[in-house]
Amino acid sequence: MGTERVRTDRLGLLLDQFDCAREQARVRLTGLGDAEYLWEPVPGCWSIRRRGEATTPRAFGPGEWVLDQGAPDIPASEYAEVARQAAGGMTVAKIAEDWSVSVERVEEVLRHTGPALPDDSPVTTIAWRLAHLHFCFAGQWEWTFGERRTDPKLLVDFTPEAGPALERFWSLLDRWRDGVAALTDEQLDTVGLSQYPYGSDPDDPYAAVLWGTNLEFIHHMAEIGVLRDLWAASGAVHG
Structure with a gap:
């Protein structure tokens, strides 16, 4: 990134950080197939599963496929x-x-x-990491820019197919980013601009919420990168 493009305002820094992380993630996820998406490198992984096959106590989702979640x-x-x-x-x-x-x-x-x-x-699958991010960002949009009514856990119809999952996820990120990019300095300082019900968003200024959202995205995409490396390195097993 050339220095002539660097923004130094709060929103600019946070958006540039997100944009760089998203660009790297899109490259990193190129070529992801269904088998790798659902690959469980060790027994007992958390993943997405058919509702009747879930093994964790609080697995959730609105459709046939649910996201593993353990006890709080x-x-x-x-x-x-x-x-x-x-x-x-x-x-x-x-x-x-x-x-x-x-x-x-x-x-x-x-x-x-x-x-x-x-x-x-627990070790997780790539499917779990992507689904986790998907429902979090869907909830962040709904409870910041949307109607603030629907439980985030009911916003995403999880899928066992990598292609549709990624397509829907990138589209959601575009919509979320558009909402964030239009914020004013006053809104960045507003406590409770996000009413996302899982976490401390209602008690925090939105600039802090946005910082945490970036961290969540970067953290989970780094985990996905490791899983892709492990899949590639163990190709003799599943190739």
Whole structure:
């Protein structure tokens, strides 16, 4: 990127970061086929599955295919965020509601001292990562620029086919970006501009929400990149 194209305003920086990440992701996902999309590198992966075959307790989706989701908890990687929420004035009850956990679990996290141990997180398929991002961005659009009525978990009809999944996802990102690009500085500073119901969006200025959305996109696309590398490296097994 040449320096003559770099924007230094808040919205410009965040949009440029997103655009660069999206461009890299589109290249990285070129040639994704159905088998790789659904590939489970280890037993017990989270993925998308037919409704009657889901094995996780809170799998969701409006159609035949649902997205695996486990029991609610606060992962160790988010302990610092919980501490920031408490330091910022959020009550324990509100934090518990935010994370869909008990008050006792929040109190346990806040009492924790020393380094947090790595999370015992499930390995996921590429399908899971894309579907997770898809429903998150669909919900962000609906609860920021849309009617703010439909549960994000009911907005995306998940599919076992990589091509249609990607086509719908890129189209959604275009619509979401168009909405963000039209925001004013005042709207960036508005607390609760996004009313996305899963997380702290209603309590945060939208600039912070947008920063977190970029981070979520970059994080999951990096995970997808690793899964693509593993698939390619293990080609002798499934080739």
